Amino acid sequence: MGGPFSEINDTLFADKRMLEEEYQPETILERDAEVEAYQHALKDVLFGRNPANIFAYGKTGVGKTAVTKYMLAELATEARRREAADDVHLLIHNCNGASVYGTLRSLINDLRPAGEDPFPKKGLSVGDALEEFYARMDERGGTFLLVLDEIDHIDDPDPLLYDLPRARANGHLETARVGVIGISNNYRFRESLSPKVRDTLMEKEISFSPYDAGELVTILEHRAERAYVESACDGSAIRKAAALAARDTGGARQALDLLRTAGDLAEQRGDATVTDDHVGDAQEVVRRGRITNKIRDQTIHGQLVLEAVTHLNEHGRTPARSKEIQRAYERTARNWDRPPLTTLRSVQSHLGDLHMLGFLARYERNDGRDGGAYFEYDLNDIHPDAVVETREAIEAEYAE
Numbered sequence: 001m002g003g004p005f006s007e008i009n010d011t012l013f014a015d016k017r018m019l020e021e022e023y024q025p026e027t028i029l030e031r032d033a034e035v036e037a038y039q040h041a042l043k044d045v046l047f048g049r050n051p052a053n054i055f056a057y058g059k060t061g062v063g064k065t066a067v068t069k070y071m072l073a074e075l076a077t078e079a080r081r082r083e084a085a086d087d088v089h090l091l092i093h094n095c096n097g098a099s100v101y102g103t104l105r106s107l108i109n110d111l112r113p114a115g116e117d118p119f120p121k122k123g124l125s126v127g128d129a130l131e132e133f134y135a136r137m138d139e140r141g142g143t144f145l146l147v148l149d150e151i152d153h154i155d156d157p158d159p160l161l162y163d164l165p166r167a168r169a170n171g172h173l174e175t176a177r178v179g180v181i182g183i184s185n186n187y188r189f190r191e192s193l194s195p196k197v198r199d200t201l202m203e204k205e206i207s208f209s210p211y212d213a214g215e216l217v218t219i220l221e222h223r224a225e226r227a228y229v230e231s232a233c234d235g236s237a238i239r240k241a242a243a244l245a246a247r248d249t250g251g252a253r254q255a256l257d258l259l260r261t262a263g264d265l266a267e268q269r270g271d272a273t274v275t276d277d278h279v280g281d282a283q284e285v286v287r288r289g290r291i292t293n294k295i296r297d298q299t300i301h302g303q304l305v306l307e308a309v310t311h312l313n314e315h316g317r318t319p320a321r322s323k324e325i326q327r328a329y330e331r332t333a334r335n336w337d338r339p340p341l342t343t344l345r346s347v348q349s350h351l352g353d354l355h356m357l358g359f360l361a362r363y364e365r366n367d368g369r370d371g372g373a374y375f376e377y378d379l380n381d382i383h384p385d386a387v388v389e390t391r392e393a394i395e396a397e398y399a400e
């Protein structure tokens with residue numbers, strides 16, 4: 001007799017990776033205007049001129065990261081093909097959960113020769129880290145394109161967005177050139193920057209609009225063709241996944257998640273084809289996964305404030321006032337070895353954002369003439385376990 005796995009076959013999927021987040025598409029569909037904008041912004045690199053700084057923005061899942069990585073890889077290939085062009089080095093970094101120092105440290109480590117000790121975690125300043133980074137780039141020479149994904153997660157990004165792009169003009173770099181590409185799905189981030197930083201980073205802006213249902217169908221059809229074995233995925237399933245995602249986020253990630261989860265459900269049920277019913281049933285599973293992603297999208301202090309409210313909720317101490325949440329937030333931050341923000345106002349500003357994004361419910365209270373009006377907060381339609389598990393996973397990744 002065989003073991004518990006001996007009878008299991010991959011019945012529906014030919015290559016499931018095609019529907020997974022990590023898969024980097026080798027063709028970009030339905031983003032012609034954005035591809036052209038990148039072409040225009042980056043072409044100087046092929047002629048040894050300084051690269052433009054670029055700010056790419058748009059809602060979640062609309063192809064910002066996929067298109068950026070694709071265009072940069074194509075540029076590097078073309079530069080190699082033209083022997084006269086400078087070497088193009090790509091440094092791609094996700095800023096979620098990182099500080100300016102941590103980001104620079106990881107960029108320096110990317111350029112570290114094999115066997116050399118990593119740049120110290122503590123004890124040096126951002127200025128020291130910048131100096132080391134300049135030295136490393138000059139050692140190699142060529143053009144460095146720095147992609148800072150989720151750039152809005154960094155509290156004080158000026159050294160990355162102002163000093164770095166100016167390094168050559170200010171004499172910090174002699175042989176190397178550097179261009180910064182910031183990616184964000186937070187529209188308010190632009191307004192939060194000082195005017196000088198805004199002018200520097202937003203030399204070229206590339207905006208990504210949400211996909212409509214027709215565009216999502218094209219993207220899904222292309223993936224489904226290779227992800228599923230022949231005729232295992234019904235056209236109606238593709239159309240439904242595209243329509244649901246277009247109506248909600250307009251993101252390809254959600255559409256791909258729906259189609260993959262629908263396939264899992266069909267396989268679990270022993271069905272021979274993925275249909276629109278499976279897509280309908282996949283919605284709830286995908287929704288839960290999206291909550292996790294939405295938490296990851298918040299800045300580290302936003303996440304800590306949410307985690308603090310969650311702990312209070314678990315102890316039956318919500319709805320709670322901002323002062324009490326601030327104390328819980330400070331405990332939470334220290335617990336993770338993160339220096340907390342010191343003012344009540346900054347905690348209140350995160351509470352306001354979390355309320356606006358639907359994470360927190362807010363109740364207005366009035367203590368009469370003497371007490372005045374104030375707000376109390378609680379978790380809103382989100383399971384405490386989802387917050388705690390996501391936060392633990394993020395901190396575990398950060399500690400690596």
Ligand SMILES: Nc1ncnc2c1ncn2[C@@H]1O[C@H](COP(=O)(O)OP(=O)(O)OP(=O)(O)O)[C@@H](O)[C@H]1O
Pocket residue numbers: 020021022023024025027028029030031058059060061062063064065066067184185219252253256
């Ligand atoms: N035009 C496209 N063609 C093919 N695949 C796409 C396209 N747009 C997005 N995708 C796929 O959809 C998923 C989400 O895209 P991507 O990560 O680029 O989104 P994003 O805009 O960077 O989102 P976020 O702001 O959440 O990081 C990825 O798996 C990506 O491969």
